[in-house]
Amino acid sequence: MRRPAAHEEAGTDRATAEARPADPGSASPHSASQAIAGPDDAGVADARRSAWMAAAQAGDQAAYVALLRDCVGVIESVARRQRVPPDRIDDVVQDALLTVHRARQTYDAARSFTAWLRTIAERRAIDLLRKTGRHAVREVHAPLAYERRADESAANRRAAFGAEVNNRLGGAVADLPLRQREAVQLLVLQERSLAETAAETGRSKGSLKVSLHRALKSLRARLGQVG
Amino acid sequence: MFPPAVQAQSRHEAFIQSLTADLKPVRRLPPPGRRALLWLAWVAALAFTLAAVADRSAVAARLGAAPDMWLSAIGSGLTMVLAAVAAFQLSLPDRGPLWGLLPLPPALLWIGASGAGCLRTWLVPGTHPADLNDTKDCLAFILALSVPLSVLLLGMLRRGSTLRPGLTAAVAGLASAAAAATLLVFFHPYDASVTDVAVHVAAVALVIISNRALGGRMLQAVNT
Numbered sequence: 001m002r003r004p005a006a007h008e009e010a011g012t013d014r015a016t017a018e019a020r021p022a023d024p025g026s027a028s029p030h031s032a033s034q035a036i037a038g039p040d041d042a043g044v045a046d047a048r049r050s051a052w053m054a055a056a057q058a059g060d061q062a063a064y065v066a067l068l069r070d071c072v073g074v075i076e077s078v079a080r081r082q083r084v085p086p087d088r089i090d091d092v093v094q095d096a097l098l099t100v101h102r103a104r105q106t107y108d109a110a111r112s113f114t115a116w117l118r119t120i121a122e123r124r125a126i127d128l129l130r131k132t133g134r135h136a137v138r139e140v141h142a143p144l145a146y147e148r149r150a151d152e153s154a155a156n157r158r159a160a161f162g163a164e165v166n167n168r169l170g171g172a173v174a175d176l177p178l179r180q181r182e183a184v185q186l187l188v189l190q191e192r193s194l195a196e197t198a199a200e201t202g203r204s205k206g207s208l209k210v211s212l213h214r215a216l217k218s219l220r221a222r223l224g225q226v227g
Numbered sequence: 228m229f230p231p232a233v234q235a236q237s238r239h240e241a242f243i244q245s246l247t248a249d250l251k252p253v254r255r256l257p258p259p260g261r262r263a264l265l266w267l268a269w270v271a272a273l274a275f276t277l278a279a280v281a282d283r284s285a286v287a288a289r290l291g292a293a294p295d296m297w298l299s300a301i302g303s304g305l306t307m308v309l310a311a312v313a314a315f316q317l318s319l320p321d322r323g324p325l326w327g328l329l330p331l332p333p334a335l336l337w338i339g340a341s342g343a344g345c346l347r348t349w350l351v352p353g354t355h356p357a358d359l360n361d362t363k364d365c366l367a368f369i370l371a372l373s374v375p376l377s378v379l380l381l382g383m384l385r386r387g388s389t390l391r392p393g394l395t396a397a398v399a400g401l402a403s404a405a406a407a408a409t410l411l412v413f414f415h416p417y418d419a420s421v422t423d424v425a426v427h428v429a430a431v432a433l434v435i436i437s438n439r440a441l442g443g444r445m446l447q448a449v450n451t
Contacts, residue, residue, distance in 0.1 A: 059252030068243045094242055101246045103320045103388035105253040119321040123390045 042114070045070075049113040057104060068097055071117055078121035088128060095124040144209070147216060148188060172222050173215075180215035183208050256386060259315035266311055266380055270406045273372075274413075281413035295343045296412070302337030303409045306330050310402035314380065317395040318387025318446075327394050330401055337405070341424045362426040365411060369430040372407035373400075377434065381442045392446035393439055400438025404431040 049067060056064035072093055079092040099120050107116055173184055186197040187208065198205050256262070290296055310330035316322045380399045389395045408427060 057253050061250045064247045072239050106256050106319050106388050116321045
């Protein structure tokens with residue numbers, strides 16, 4: 001099951017060719033700007049990467065640095081093609097570089113290095129997409145639940161100030177306009193669900209949410225000095 | 228202003244430096260076929276040891292009398308070889324998951340021939356099918372032999388650096404179970420019966436599942 005070699009990647013590779021260090025020993029990533037042009041670009045790049053990897057397997061550090069720098073562009077192009085979100089591409093690059101590092105003894109110099117790298121990068125991109133997909137499923141967007149969450153420090157304060165705070169809160173709620181008061185009493189104080197409250201009052205869920213939001217805002221402004 | 232590719236490189240420069248600092252030379256892995264042969268050589272050594280203990284003339288007579296046992300032994304032997312090759316291929320990070328399909332055709336032959344053996348006990352009177360008590364020994368034999376073979380194979384696979392630990396370990400389990408079932412031929416004085424084949428299938432499945440669960444984690448640890 002030999003994979004087709006590097007010929008297919010010419011387009012993406014040419015974009016990074018300009019920035020590739022031409023000399024394995026070059027120390028700075030900014031130093032190289034020798035463009036490598038010509039129809040056989042991808043093949044040449046692949047042969048050079050293979051040679052770098054063979055040297056790295058033998059322990060040549062400079063060749064290895066040059067190789068990994070060179071890999072960054074290839075991995076990025078693979079990640080983009082797999083539709084990895086732009087802010088996660090750097091994660092794919094690091095995962096793939098780490099995999100290249102740990103798997104470097106498995107590379108066979110008779111095969112295309114670029115094809116080897118691209119397969120690893122693809123696999124790492126897919127792994128990352130799966131992981132973030134699962135993450136997104138677990139997170140819930142629930143602003144009401146967030147607003148309603150009992151704040152334990154507030155409970156302590158209420159115990160400390162006792163009836164005084166309760167009275168102030170009760171007074172503040174009582175002073176709210178009717179629709180806002182309705183929303184606070186049913187949704188927050190009686191812990192009804194949005195659907196129940198909507199059925200009970202004959203108002204739409206959207207309108208209840210707006211009222212609750214405004215009520216909480218004005219309560220916060222009024223009681224702000226306490227909490 | 229540097230082109231984007233240079234910016235990307237410099238963003239990863241610290242990471243690259245940390246990976247390449249004190250780089251040690253690595254011994255390049257031999258091709259997967261040759262590594263599979265090494266494991267198969269261990270299985271062959273085990274087979275010779277068992278053959279020395281077993282009643283060889285009885286084995287030969289039994290195999291000669293029942294062609295489906297031959298077929299089933301060939302099926303399990305081929306499954307062992309191809310599953311070992313597939314597992315070593317899958318232990319490389321750049322190989323596709325389709326390698327996992329390689330041992331399936333001989334596995335079908337193996338199951339099919341064993342199933343045909345069940346039919347024979349109905350057609351031919353006077354054969355001695357294994358009862359549940361006998362099959363317990365088969366189960367124990369397959370499981371006991373699979374453990375060291377699996378450990379050896381997974382240990383060898385760890386040197387690769389698979390990106391599909393679950394699949395690789397499952398195929399390795401199939402190779403070990405098939406090897407154990409092939410060696411069982413030396414000590415299997417029964418004709419195949421439905422319970423017997425069912426017990427074999429259950430033993431093989433158990434080996435594959437435990438390989439996948441434990442070996443998968445073992446191979447994963449290499450590469451996370």
